[in-house]
Amino acid sequence: xxxxxxxxxxxxxxxxxxxxxxxxxxxxxxxxxxxxxxxxxxxxxxxxxxxxxxxxxxxxxxxxxxxxxxxxxxxxxxxxxxxxxxxxxxxxxxxxxxxxxxxxxxxxxxxxxxxxxxxxxxxxxxxxxxxxxxxxxxxxxxxxxxxxxxxxxxxxxxxxxxxxxxxxxxxxxxxxxxxxxxxxxxxxxxxxxxxxxxxxxxxxxxxxxxxxxxxxxxxxxxxxxxxxxxxxxxxxxxxxxxxxxxxxxxxxxxxxxxxxxxxxxxxxxxxxxxxxxxxxxxxxxxxxxxxxxxxxxxxxxxxxxxxxxxxxxxxxxxxxxxxxxxxxxxxxxxxxxxxxxxxxxxxxxxxxxxxxxxxxxxxxxxxxxxxxxxxxxxxxxxxxxxxxxxxxxxxxxxxxxxxxxxxxxxxxxxxxxxxxxxxxxxxxxxxxxxxxxxxxxxxxxxxxxxxxxxxxxxxxxxxxxxxxxxxxxxxxxxxxxxxxxxxxxxxxxxxxxxxxxxxxxxxxxxxxxxxxxxxxxxxxxxxxxxxxxxxxxxxxxxxxxxxxxxxxxxxxxxxxxxxxxxxxxxxxxxxxxxxxxxxxxxxxx
Numbered sequence: 001x002x003x004x005x006x007x008x009x010x011x012x013x014x015x016x017x018x019x020x021x022x023x024x025x026x027x028x029x030x031x032x033x034x035x036x037x038x039x040x041x042x043x044x045x046x047x048x049x050x051x052x053x054x055x056x057x058x059x060x061x062x063x064x065x066x067x068x069x070x071x072x073x074x075x076x077x078x079x080x081x082x083x084x085x086x087x088x089x090x091x092x093x094x095x096x097x098x099x100x101x102x103x104x105x106x107x108x109x110x111x112x113x114x115x116x117x118x119x120x121x122x123x124x125x126x127x128x129x130x131x132x133x134x135x136x137x138x139x140x141x142x143x144x145x146x147x148x149x150x151x152x153x154x155x156x157x158x159x160x161x162x163x164x165x166x167x168x169x170x171x172x173x174x175x176x177x178x179x180x181x182x183x184x185x186x187x188x189x190x191x192x193x194x195x196x197x198x199x200x201x202x203x204x205x206x207x208x209x210x211x212x213x214x215x216x217x218x219x220x221x222x223x224x225x226x227x228x229x230x231x232x233x234x235x236x237x238x239x240x241x242x243x244x245x246x247x248x249x250x251x252x253x254x255x256x257x258x259x260x261x262x263x264x265x266x267x268x269x270x271x272x273x274x275x276x277x278x279x280x281x282x283x284x285x286x287x288x289x290x291x292x293x294x295x296x297x298x299x300x301x302x303x304x305x306x307x308x309x310x311x312x313x314x315x316x317x318x319x320x321x322x323x324x325x326x327x328x329x330x331x332x333x334x335x336x337x338x339x340x341x342x343x344x345x346x347x348x349x350x351x352x353x354x355x356x357x358x359x360x361x362x363x364x365x366x367x368x369x370x371x372x373x374x375x376x377x378x379x380x381x382x383x384x385x386x387x388x389x390x391x392x393x394x395x396x397x398x399x400x401x402x403x404x405x406x407x408x409x410x411x412x413x414x415x416x417x418x419x420x421x422x423x424x425x426x427x428x429x430x431x432x433x434x435x436x437x438x439x440x441x442x443x444x445x446x447x448x449x450x451x452x453x454x455x456x457x458x459x460x461x462x463x464x465x466x467x468x469x470x471x472x473x474x475x476x477x478x479x480x481x482x483x484x485x486x487x488x489x490x491x492x493x494x495x496x497x498x499x500x501x502x503x504x505x506x507x508x509x510x511x512x513x514x515x516x517x518x519x520x521x522x523x524x525x526x527x528x529x530x531x532x533x534x535x536x537x538x539x540x541x542x543x544x545x546x547x548x549x550x551x552x553x554x555x556x557x558x559x560x561x562x563x564x565x566x567x568x569x570x571x572x573x574x575x576x577x578x579x580x581x582x583x584x585x586x587x588x589x
Contacts, residue, residue, distance in 0.1 A: 002130070002511050003233050003273055003298040007280035009128040009511040012053055013353070019045050020351040053513070054502050054552060058126035058544070060093065062101060065117020067293025071101045073122075077149060078547035081124050081131040083518045085540040086262050086272055088162065091122060091133050091154035097140055102150030105138045121293070122154050123276055126544060126553065127502075128513030132157045132276035132295075157274040157295050160230060162258040166195055170202040181253040187240035188248040188268040189299040192261045193232045195250065196297060199257070204228045226289045233284050233298035244307030245270060267488075269303035269538070271519040302519035303538060304358035309339045310521060311361050316532035320361065320523065335453055353512045361521035363506050364534060365498055365559075368527060372504030377497045378526045378535075384490035386455035387465040390482045391446040391474030398444045406432045406439075447474040449483045466490050494535055496524045496559040508542065508555050518542050524559055535560075 005013070019042050030038065058081075060073040073079075073093060082089030095102045104111075105120060112118070124131040133154035142148050168177045184191040205223055225231055246268040252260045265272065277284065277294045284296045304310035305325045314320030322339040345357035356363060367376035410428025448465065455462075468486030471479040500508065507514040516522050516539060523534040541558035 002128075003275045003284040003296045004277065004282040005511050006125060006128065006130050006282075007278070008059065008125045008130075009513055010282070012049075012128065012513055013511075015049050016046065016351075016353075019049065024351075050507065053127060054507075056126075057546070058124040058131075058553065060122060060124045062104065063121040063123070063293060064111065065119055065121070066115075067121065067291070068116070070116070070120070071104055073101050075099060078545070079124070080543065080545040082156070083129070083131065083542040084156070084158075085518055085538070086158075086266055088159040089131075089156040089541075089543075090136075091124070091131060091156065093122065093152045093154070095150050095152075097148035097150050099150070102140070105135070105150055105152050106140060120152075121276075122152075123278065124544075127507070127509030129510035129517065130276060131544070132274070134159070157276060158258075158272065160274070160295060161196070161272070161297070162256050164196065164199055164203075164230075164257045166199050166252045166255050166257055166260055167202060168253050170198040181251050183249065183251050185249045186237060186247060187243070187245045188261075188264055189243075189245055189270055189301070190235060190237050190240035191248055191250050192257075192265060192299055193235060193297070195252065195260070196257055197232045197234075200228060200230055200232070226291050228294065230295045230297060231288075231290065233296055235299070243301060245301055246306055265299070269301070269305050271300050271302050273298040273300060300519070302356075302358050303521070308359050309342065310358050310536075311523075312336060312521075312536050314523065314534045314536065316364075316366075316525070316534060320534060320536060322360070354507065354509070354515045355512050356516050356520040356522070358521065361523065361536060363516050363520075363522040364525070365496075365500075365506070365522060366525045367498075369525075370504070370506075372501040372506060374499040374501060376499070376524070376527060378524065379495040380526075381493050383454055383458060383492045385463045385466040386452070386458055387448055387450045388483050388486035388490075389446060389448045389465055389467045390469075390471040390479055390486065392471070393441045393445055393473045395444045395473055395475035399440050402439050402443065403432050403436065406435060445474055447479060447483070451487060454487075494537060494560045496535065496537070498524065498557050498559065500555045500557060502552070502555055508557070522559055 022042060058079070060076065060079065061069055062071040062073065064070055073095065075095065077094040077096065079091075079093050081091045093101075095105075097103070108118065111120075120135045122131075122133055122135070133156045136153045136155050138150065138152040140148065140150050166182060167174070168180055168182050170182070172178070182195065184194060204227070248264045248268070250260055250264065273296075275284075275296045275298070277288075277290050277292070277296050279292050284290070284298075290296070301307065305312070307324075309322055309324040311320035312323050322342040323336040324339055325334045326337050327334055342359060345360055347353055347355060347357055348360070364370070365373055365376070367373050407428030410431040411426040412428075414427035466486055466489075468482050468489065470485070471482035473479065500506075502508055506516060508516060510517045518539050518541070521536055521538050523536045525532075525534055537560040539557055539559055540561065543556040544553050545556070546553040
């Protein structure tokens with residue numbers, strides 16, 4: 001579910017509620033046959049309503065930088081919009097050059113003269129979901145058929161989070177930054193939103209010089225959230241703690257917000273939602289009083305893996321198993337524990353509302369069986385190794401301790417040796433200088449950590465071990481984090497790419513319009529798999545597209561990791577660099 005119901009989503013849900021009310025009105029006084037007839041008519045009406053929603057094209061509106069509506073794209077040649085978990089998807093709109101939309105997109109000088117801002121924005125509303133983004137570039141070309149077309153590329157509103165710098169101290173000007181790093185300890189969602197809010201406040205309030213220093217209203221208006229272009233959907237520390245999400249400790253010294261928190265949010269399996277609020281939408285929280293076009297940033301838990309429990313596997317014969325992830329005793333690996341008697345979520349009992357509750361996913365996509373699955377590709381990668389090696393230099397104090405011991409023994413021995421009546425004297429320093437190249441980084445310089453549960457899974461024939469770069473010294477806090485990263489990089493993972501026909505029988509959509517959306521858990525089966533095994537993972541990517549050859553918009557979803565775009569070992573190195581730089585900034589490494 002988004003941070004708020006859009007006007008389009010409210011309209012669809014209102015029609016569904018009206019259908020349900022008509023079906024149940026006076027049903028108790030009817031005979032059984034009449035009751036069945038009323039329910040059948042209402043069901044057929046709902047089917048017709050949903051078919052009408054799917055036949056509609058997305059409502060694509062073009063806005064200027066002040067978020068004044070300029071155009072509605074009614075005649076695009078093609079379009080494509082990507083929603084990606086914890087990243088910026090791209091959007092593309094192609095129109096004819098003579099279309100007013102194309103002319104306006106190309107008119108940079110005109111927008112400057114009219115005060116509309118340099119970069120246009122777009123929103124696309126479809127089946128309860130809203131894609132919003134800012135134009136990245138626009139081009140015009142003449143094709144071989146003589147058509148002149150305009151192609152505009154947009155970046156999803158999540159891209160804004162890649163352009164917000166997190167200061168060590170957002171309450172002080174850039175010239176004075178003390179302490180060296182920004183540190184918080186608490187639930188990951190609270191830490192991430194608090195950091196974002198403080199740095200937004202740094203830009204929006206008089207802590208910094210406003211755009212027009214001589215406009216006194218700009219000096220005081222920054223404390224009014226209705227003037228902010230980006231706001232956070234607030235969550236208190238107590239509420240975040242009670243939700244049971246994983247805790248984290250960000251250590252940040254001048255990093256973009258996305259770089260600082262993407263890996264941490266991925267570990268906690270939290271989703272970032274960036275929703276454009278438009279007039280007519282519900283308020284994201286009571287009394288929000290936002291300006292049209294405000295970007296609302298929320299962090300939600302649609303996984304349930306670590307707190308409420310969810311389903312991660314099952315089979316077609318016995319159903320999906322309810323499990324919860326538990327950390328091992330060394331906190332380096334996790335295992336799944338079975339849960340019993342999971343209650344059915346209340347929202348599943350509400351007539352007309354569709355969605356997936358994290359505690360009990362139910363959508364199963366079966367290639368060759370589910371009518372809506374046009375094509376499917378399944379990639380499975382098993383665990384690699386049970387043992388992670390890291391290090392390179394001795395733990396802090398080891399080399400120094402060996403050197404001190406050699407010097408002490410050399411001094412004691414030298415002071416008690418005499419030659420022809422002359423004492424040799426303290427020779428510990430000289431001996432230490434000679435021996436230092438031999439003993440440096442030989443004791444406690446390397447660590448090998450074995451995951452015994454993983455070793456039992458891998459069996460007798462397996463890869464032996466994996467060296468994870470990134471830990472300069474062994475037996476330090478940094479090395480423990482590197483070990484966990486190494487286990488993550490060599491973990492078992494899967495990717496399922498499915499192309500769907502909408503509502504056959506499952507419907508994609510957000511805010512209660514569809515059964516599933518980005519971040520929700522769905523199950524898939526492998527093609528030609530007679531075992532009945534169901535693999536459950538979260539939807540990480542959704543692509544909506546259409547062109548002149550398609551009558552209805554097409555959906556393509558990616559369940560699990562996007563194997564085409566992600567390298568687990570490169571991701572691991574990125575995480576290590578982030579952790580190492582943070583610890584270095586506070587002097588721990």
